[in-house]
Amino acid sequence: xxxxxxxxxxxxxxxxxxxxxxxxxxxxxxxxxxxxxxxxxxxxxxxxxxxxxxxxxxxxxxxxxxxxxxxxxxxxxxxxxxxxxxxxxxxxxxxxxxxxxxxxxxxxxxxxxxxxxxxxxxxxxxxxxxxxxxxxxxxxxxxxxxxxxxxxxxxxxxxxxxxxxxxxxxxxxxxxxxxxxxxxxxxxxxxxxxxxxxxxxxxxxxxxxxxxxxxx
Amino acid sequence: xxxxxxxxxxxxxxxxxxxxxxxxxxxxxxxxxxxxxxxxxxxxxxxxxxxxxxxxxxxxxxxxxxxxxxxxxxxxxxxxxxxxxxxxxxxxxxxxxxxxxxxxxxxxxxxxxxxxxxxxxxxxxxxxxxxxxxxxxxxxxxxxxxxxxxxxxxxxxxxxxxxxxxxxxxxxxxxxxxxxxxxxxxxxxxxxxxxxxxxxxxxxxxxxxxxxxxxxxxxxxxxxxxxxxxxxxxxxxxxxxxxxxxxxxxxxxxxxxxxxxxxxxxxxxxxxxxxxxxxxxxxxxxxxxxxxxxxxxx
Numbered sequence: 001x002x003x004x005x006x007x008x009x010x011x012x013x014x015x016x017x018x019x020x021x022x023x024x025x026x027x028x029x030x031x032x033x034x035x036x037x038x039x040x041x042x043x044x045x046x047x048x049x050x051x052x053x054x055x056x057x058x059x060x061x062x063x064x065x066x067x068x069x070x071x072x073x074x075x076x077x078x079x080x081x082x083x084x085x086x087x088x089x090x091x092x093x094x095x096x097x098x099x100x101x102x103x104x105x106x107x108x109x110x111x112x113x114x115x116x117x118x119x120x121x122x123x124x125x126x127x128x129x130x131x132x133x134x135x136x137x138x139x140x141x142x143x144x145x146x147x148x149x150x151x152x153x154x155x156x157x158x159x160x161x162x163x164x165x166x167x168x169x170x171x172x173x174x175x176x177x178x179x180x181x182x183x184x185x186x187x188x189x190x191x192x193x194x195x196x197x198x199x200x201x202x203x204x205x206x207x208x209x210x211x212x213x214x215x216x
Numbered sequence: 217x218x219x220x221x222x223x224x225x226x227x228x229x230x231x232x233x234x235x236x237x238x239x240x241x242x243x244x245x246x247x248x249x250x251x252x253x254x255x256x257x258x259x260x261x262x263x264x265x266x267x268x269x270x271x272x273x274x275x276x277x278x279x280x281x282x283x284x285x286x287x288x289x290x291x292x293x294x295x296x297x298x299x300x301x302x303x304x305x306x307x308x309x310x311x312x313x314x315x316x317x318x319x320x321x322x323x324x325x326x327x328x329x330x331x332x333x334x335x336x337x338x339x340x341x342x343x344x345x346x347x348x349x350x351x352x353x354x355x356x357x358x359x360x361x362x363x364x365x366x367x368x369x370x371x372x373x374x375x376x377x378x379x380x381x382x383x384x385x386x387x388x389x390x391x392x393x394x395x396x397x398x399x400x401x402x403x404x405x406x407x408x409x410x411x412x413x414x415x416x417x418x419x420x421x422x423x424x425x426x427x428x429x430x431x432x433x434x435x436x437x438x439x440x441x442x443x444x445x446x447x448x449x450x451x452x453x454x455x456x457x458x459x460x461x462x463x464x465x466x467x468x469x470x471x472x473x474x475x476x477x478x479x480x481x482x483x484x485x486x487x488x489x490x491x492x493x494x495x496x497x498x499x500x501x502x503x504x505x506x507x508x509x510x511x512x513x514x
Contacts, residue, residue: 046242060467062426076452158336162430198334
């Protein structure tokens with residue numbers, strides 16, 4: 001137990017790194033995922049096709065393989081990325097945006113057709129219908145699943161531990177090497193820091209989900 | 217053709233414009249691909265490194281390369297095939313305990329589920345590897361089984377919440393005990409209702425076996441790496457493409473199965489599900505709305 005307290009500064013460094021990865025790639029994948037969702041519902045068949053290919057590939061590829069691509073394969077093909085957080089953020093963003101896209105798309109599909117018809121009736125164009133009428137409503141009903149995607153992202157940042165980023169899980173691995181007598185406590189400490197992020201977020205998602213259900 | 221809420225059925229003029237726009241976008245995208253391909257060709261990425269699958273260097277035969285990859289796929293599959301039934305059994309236990317009437321049982325069950333659900337799978341594998349001294353293989357199985365048990369327990373609970381109350385009442389009325397009602401009446405319906413989610417979760421589990429790469433289990437990705445460190449760095453790209461293709465084939469086949477199963481279970485079941493849930497309001501999320509959340513919750 002004492003060694004856990006002794007190791008608190010290292011936990012904190014790992015925690016901030018996990019948080020940094022999660023926040024940066026979270027924001028990026030929200031942007032990219034929403035863009036992809038727009039592709040997938042666009043009237044242009046070629047855009048829809050590209051969106052579908054990206055999402056299907058992203059959802060059926062293991063995250064570790066995405067990491068391997070940006071860390072080991074791209075450099076061998078001549079594209080050198082700076083080591084450390086950059087490839088991790090790119091890999092997490094590419095992977096997560098496929099899931100964000102699916103959450104947003106199902107949100108768009110949950111908006112009643114009448115809303116769009118009303119928007120068309122008052123003369124809005126397709127871009128206006130999307131940005132002024134459909135997306136604001138879709139985004140609201142999409143918030144709980146999006147929070148779930150972001151929780152999954154937070155947990156997925158742990159994969160970066162295998163690729164030279166010292167975040168929480170890598171910290172835990174290092175700590176269990178340095179305190180071989182307290183391995184279970186060390187790893188439970190890591191688990192605690194993950195739960196600090198994931199459990200409140202899950203509660204928030206459930207709360208918003210109930211709110212949205214009531215407002216409908 | 218699309219039945220989107222975003223725009224009404226286009227007229228002939230719009231359709232023509234859309235077709236032109238669509239084709240020009242496609243042309244631009246194809247142009248980008250061609251540009252990328254020529255650049256790759258200029259960098260010499262299409263040289264005889266791709267022959268590694270037909271006529272590999274260093275005295276190896278093509279069958280050596282393919283055998284190693286497919287043996288590794290077998291190892292990936294075996295970890296998944298052992299972890300999945302374990303997860304299912306554990307999930308049934310956890311979900312059953314969670315519905316227990318006494319708080320002394322349901323409380324800890326809930327806590328265990330929340331704890332397992334909130335942790336990364338990789339951390340759980342490290343628990344197995346570093347704290348319990350398991351071999352890499354069993355650490356992978358351990359992590360996958362525990363984590364997915366919690367997720368599947370949640371899937372089962374969502375399904376249970378979606379069943380009409382009358383099912384339990386009928387069970388009680390014909391004199392079944394709570395356990396019998398759970399086992400004989402609710403469980404078969406829940407499994408049937410949630411089968412698509414369960415299959416999707418199996419795809420997630422299969423994908424997560426790749427974390428064995430980090431833990432030191434010699435599965436598909438690790439084998440790919442061993443292959444290219446043996447043959448040399450220029451073989452990274454071809455081997456990666458092969459492994460990506462293998463994963464995509466296996467997972468997309470499974471995902472398609474989930475869709476087919478969902479369709480087989482019938483559109484009738486789906487509308488009934490929705491109808492059942494509307495009166496219960498905020499209490500129980502419909503499985504339809506729950507499913508994406510559950511699926512994504514990896």
